[in-house]
Amino acid sequence: MMPVATTFFFYFLxxxxxxxxxxxxxxxxxxxxxxALITTLLSLAGLYLMLYAPFVAAVQIVLxxxxxxxxxxxxxxxxxxEKAQLEERFNKQWQVALIAVLTLGALLIFIFEKxxxxxxxxVTNFPENTNTQVIGLLLYRDYLxxxxxxxxxxxxxxxxxxxxxxKRV
Amino acid sequence: MDVLTTPLTAFSxxxxxxxxxxxxxxxxxxxxxxxxxxxxxxxxxxWKRLNALTALIGLGFSAAAVFRIHSLLGPEVSCIPGFFxxxxxxxxxxxxxxxxxxxxxxxxxxxxxxxxxxRENHGEYYALILFSVIGMMAMxxxxxxxxxxxxxxxxxxxxxxxxxFLRRDQRSxxxxxxxxxxxxxxSGIFAYGLSLFYGxxxxxxxxxxxxxxxxxxxxxxxxxxxxxxxxxxxxxxxFKIAAVPFxxxxxDAYEGAPxxxxxxxxxxxxxxxxxxxxxxxxxxFYPLRALYVPMLIFVALxxxxxxxxxxxxxxxxxxxxxxxxxxxxxxxxxxxxxxDGTSNTTGIKGIMFYLLVYTxxxxxxxxxxxxxxxxxxxxxxxxxxxxxxKKAPVEAxLMLIFLLSLAGIPPLAGxYGKYFIFLSLxxxxxxxxxxxxxxxxxxxxxxxxxxxxxxxxxxxxxxxxVKSSPSMSLALAICAIGTIGIGLFPNVxxxxxxxxxxxxxxxxxxxxxx
Numbered sequence: 001m002m003p004v005a006t007t008f009f010f011y012f013l014x015x016x017x018x019x020x021x022x023x024x025x026x027x028x029x030x031x032x033x034x035x036a037l038i039t040t041l042l043s044l045a046g047l048y049l050m051l052y053a054p055f056v057a058a059v060q061i062v063l064x065x066x067x068x069x070x071x072x073x074x075x076x077x078x079x080x081x082e083k084a085q086l087e088e089r090f091n092k093q094w095q096v097a098l099i100a101v102l103t104l105g106a107l108l109i110f111i112f113e114k115x116x117x118x119x120x121x122x123v124t125n126f127p128e129n130t131n132t133q134v135i136g137l138l139l140y141r142d143y144l145x146x147x148x149x150x151x152x153x154x155x156x157x158x159x160x161x162x163x164x165x166x167k168r169v
Numbered sequence: 170m171d172v173l174t175t176p177l178t179a180f181s182x183x184x185x186x187x188x189x190x191x192x193x194x195x196x197x198x199x200x201x202x203x204x205x206x207x208x209x210x211x212x213x214x215x216w217k218r219l220n221a222l223t224a225l226i227g228l229g230f231s232a233a234a235v236f237r238i239h240s241l242l243g244p245e246v247s248c249i250p251g252f253f254x255x256x257x258x259x260x261x262x263x264x265x266x267x268x269x270x271x272x273x274x275x276x277x278x279x280x281x282x283x284x285x286x287x288r289e290n291h292g293e294y295y296a297l298i299l300f301s302v303i304g305m306m307a308m309x310x311x312x313x314x315x316x317x318x319x320x321x322x323x324x325x326x327x328x329x330x331x332x333x334f335l336r337r338d339q340r341s342x343x344x345x346x347x348x349x350x351x352x353x354x355x356s357g358i359f360a361y362g363l364s365l366f367y368g369x370x371x372x373x374x375x376x377x378x379x380x381x382x383x384x385x386x387x388x389x390x391x392x393x394x395x396x397x398x399x400x401x402x403x404x405x406x407x408f409k410i411a412a413v414p415f416x417x418x419x420x421d422a423y424e425g426a427p428x429x430x431x432x433x434x435x436x437x438x439x440x441x442x443x444x445x446x447x448x449x450x451x452x453x454f455y456p457l458r459a460l461y462v463p464m465l466i467f468v469a470l471x472x473x474x475x476x477x478x479x480x481x482x483x484x485x486x487x488x489x490x491x492x493x494x495x496x497x498x499x500x501x502x503x504x505x506x507x508x509d510g511t512s513n514t515t516g517i518k519g520i521m522f523y524l525l526v527y528t529x530x531x532x533x534x535x536x537x538x539x540x541x542x543x544x545x546x547x548x549x550x551x552x553x554x555x556x557x558x559k560k561a562p563v564e565a566x567l568m569l570i571f572l573l574s575l576a577g578i579p580p581l582a583g584x585y586g587k588y589f590i591f592l593s594l595x596x597x598x599x600x601x602x603x604x605x606x607x608x609x610x611x612x613x614x615x616x617x618x619x620x621x622x623x624x625x626x627x628x629x630x631x632x633x634x635v636k637s638s639p640s641m642s643l644a645l646a647i648c649a650i651g652t653i654g655i656g657l658f659p660n661v662x663x664x665x666x667x668x669x670x671x672x673x674x675x676x677x678x679x680x681x682x683x
Contacts, residue, residue, distance in 0.1 A: 118394055144184070145192070145252040146316045149307055152199060153323045156300050159206070160330035163293050164345075 009050060017043040030076045034069065041065040055132040184252070190241070191251040191258050191310075193234040194266060195303045201227025202299035209292025217290040221281045221640070224295035228274045228302070235266045247671070254374050255313040262310035264521060264669035265444040268528055269305045271647075272437030273298055275532045278644035279429040279539050286542055287335055287427065294334055298433065301327035305441035309448070314363045314373045317445060321359075321409070325352050328438055332426040344425020351408070351418040359405020365398035366453075375453035383456040390459070399457055403464065406449060409442035412468050412502060413475035416495050420479075423491035428542060428549065431487055432535030435494045436528040443501065443524060447517070450505065458509055465506050470605065472499035477612045486538055487549045489616060490531070493575060496613060497527060500590050503606055507593040514670055515596055519589030521666045526574070526582040529651030533571040536644045537564050543633055554620060556629025564635060565624045567649050572617040574652045577610055582655035585663075 016039065023036035041064045048057035139147050205223050212219060238258055241249065248259030277298060284290040300323060307320025329352065333345025367373055370381030385392055408415040423431045450461065476496030483489035501520045508516025541548030541557075541564075558565040574583035587610060594603035637645075655662050 142253045143255060143313075143315060145255045145307075146313065146319045149303070149316070149319045149323060152300060152303060153319060153326060156297065156323060156326050156330070159293055159296065160326060163291070163297075163330055164333060164336065 010047070013043045013046045013050070016040075017047070030079070031073075034072050034076060037072070038065050038069055041069070052131060055135050187249060188251045188256075190234075190238065191249060191256055193237070194231045195306050197230045197234055198227055198299045198303050198306075201230070202296040202303075205292045205296040205299070209296075212292070214290075217292070218281050218285070220290075220292040220295045221277050224277050224299055225274060227299055228270050228277070231302075232267070232270045235263060235270065239263050250312070254376075255316045256310050257312035258310050260669040260671065261447075262306075262444075264665070265309035265440060266306055268440045268524060269302050269309070269437050272433060272440065272528050272532065273302045275536070275644050275647055276429050276433035276437070278640045278647075279432060279532075279536050280427070281640040282638040283427060283429050283539050283542055287338075289335055289337075289427075294331065297327045297331050301331070302437070305437060305444070308441045309444040311448070312375050312452075314367065314375065314378070314453075317448070318356075318360060318363060321445060322356060324438060324441055325356065325409075328430075328434060331430045331433070332422055334430070335427055338425070340425040341427070342425075344422045348418050348422040355405050355408035355415065358401050359408075362398045362401030362403075362405065365394065365401065369394060369398065375448070378453050379455055382454065386456050386460075395457065396460060399454065399460060400464075402449065402454075403461065406442070406446045407468060410439060410446060410498050411495050412498050413471040413495065414468075416472070416475065419495060420488045420491040423494075424485060424487045424549070428487065428535055428539035431491075432532045432539070435490070435531050435535065436524075439494070439498070440524045440528065443520065447505070447520070451509070451517070455509075462506055465502055466602070469499050469502035469506060469602075472496070472502060473606065473609045477609045477616075480616045481612070483616070484551045485549055486551055486554065486620065487535075489551070489620070490534060490538075493613065493616070494531060496609065497523070497531075497575075499609070500587060500606060503599075503602055504590045504593055506602070507590075507597045507599055513593065513597055515589055516593035518663075518666050518670055519586065519593050521669060522589055522662065523586035525662060525666070526586040526652075526655055529648045529655070530571045530574040530581075530583055533645065533648030533652060534568065534575065536641065536648055537568040537571070540564060540637055540641050540645070541635060543635070546633055551620065551623055552630050554623040555627040557624040557635070559629055561635040561637075564637070564645070567645055568624060569621050570649060570652060572621055574656070576614045576617040580656050582652045582659075584656065585659045 020036040020039040020043070024033045024040065027033045027036065041060060045057045045060040045065070048054075048060055201223060204227075205220050208223060209217070209220055238249070242258075242260055242263065248257050250257050277295060280294065284294060304320045304323030304325075304327065308317055308324065311317040311320055329345055329349045332348050333341050335341035366378055366382075369385060370378045372378055372381065382395065385395060404415065408418075411419040423434065426434065450458075454461065473496060476492050476494075476499055480489050480492035480496065483492060501523050504516035504519040504523070506516070508514055508519075538549055540561075541553055546553065554568075557568070570581065574581035577583045577587040587606075591603050591606060594600075594606065
């Protein structure tokens, strides 16, 4: 099967992701930022597909581009738009933040170059069409118990949030 | 039933009846916790105390399910693996299950009257206690780092909410927020360390991690990545047991929480953290023992010093007991230093026995403080204890028993906890550590007797009488019987600890070395 994952697609999607990420933080209108964020998330989903991870790509679209973005839009609806537009885009710490980002980036490149000797190399290449099945088997067979406990964890989080936030129970 | 009696076989491809039996204690608790949440909606205000009854029944059913596992672990079966290796139900886990259930049951009994006085009598409270017990069980029987971490978070999240349950009380809110932020931070560090171990060994199973680490550490005894991962994981674990220097959250959280929850946190939550710590250090990181023992010696000495010296100056009884519980962690850490669970088991036995004893005596002390909570009187100041002997002689005498036991006076249970720890130190030649520990036990006597002094020697400051409720009396009776009973008949309980150890012991080595 001819791979669709060509170099062209990688750079194409990466540039879209990076450019729209910059748009997210530079636009004055929160709605524009939110739309740009959706573009970033969708192009990331494309990159996941190129890495033969269809499940992660689908989750990326459903959860992030879908669910979490809706939450963001709700918050944007609730804030005062005119007031938000007058606020400064960048606060005074942006130089410090830039240095931190560059250091972190350098560290990542360093680990990418040198880290191969530290961690054992494990290549788990599943055939493309069984990728999602393997995740399903892991979640519902090998890790069934932690998976079920995680559902209780979420329930406790909801109950806890309600208990703490409600004025009178 | 013969599925259950074949130990350590390869896992079948599907789930079996044995998996169901192993999960039953947790399933039952879940059912009852959800039941409480739903029944609570229909209960009128004056019937809310029935939620406590439901919680107790749930804990009872769960204990029956644990007993069933207990009876399956006969002389030839030391552990039953299940759920594709994520769960290992050994005697070690069963022993801790009992501790959690007893701790939770007494905490529930202590809460009934307390919540009515605070006017916060909601079903969620009891449901959250049950949920946190499920998390503790996952921590005690998990054999997979994902399982252990989710169990830890389930317990921690429930406890954060319980600490802040008195929403009208500013101290409670502040305590919950501090505990939440510091706890989330430490969980993050813990998870980071776990991810490094996964990266180093390519597995989430503790047994496989131990084998991978064994190989790695024999190639390079001072592997920097291994040391870093060990430090990160230890930070998380030591935070959860409130060892110095990661103890700052404990006095604030203990002081602000509802007193019943303070008691629950100081015994059940702490036992669970110890179960996790022992499981990690004795099973998963066993090959790294030469690396972690020096670190633990430093932490244990710092904990003994910090806990005991800070407790002397406290004027709030809950804060005082918080520092005293930090000091007790120091003694238990000495047990882990002295013994590795294979060549010498006395220290680990000491820790397990200490946790059992500690459950009764510390819960008892907090139960007495909780019973001092009356309308308009918070009752957790040292002055509130003044003249207690005249007002409520029974409570005062019980408190004296619990305090003397905490200090380690011979005929009481607390003595045997310390005895095994000191014995293990002497057996393994740590004479200096044993000497320091004995000296700090004397310091401990000072601040415990300071509380006794207030109760018996000083004049009462308020005339408000102390009224006990039936459930509180029952809680006090259980704690008193436990404290005195273990002290008078230690052999019965030493047998129980030996039973739990023999299983854990076999599992350590058999599982590790295949």
